[in-house]
Amino acid sequence: MTTVTVIGRAGCHLCPTALAIVETVVADLPDEIGDRIEIVERSIEDDPALYELWWEKIPVVLIDDELHAHWRVSPDRLRQALEEI
Known part of the structure; x- marks a missing residue:
């Protein structure tokens, strides 16, 4: 997984956009890839370490706890990264 x-x-104006991009990219992946991906939302307001x-x-996107993107998320770059896993 x-x-x-x-x-x-x-209140972050970029955060909903980043989440929507992640959800769309994952939904558009072939089932054999998309079915193995879990999307988790976390808030810096709930965790002092974050x-x-x-x-x-923020927004920050991590893939298996490794930084993938921050501020803006490229759908093409995210798709490529997820297809290579």
Whole structure:
């Protein structure tokens, strides 16, 4: 199972867009890939450690806890990364 984590916070104007891109890309992947991907949403407001790491870079997208993107998410780049897993 691959985990894609979207880290943001309430009031972040880019966060809903990043989440929508992640959801769309995963939904458009072939089933044999998409069925192995879990999307997790986390907030820097709920976790002081996340706040310390990412407060100035949200939204942040992690793939299996490794940084994939911050601020803006490229659908093409995300799709490529997920297809290579």
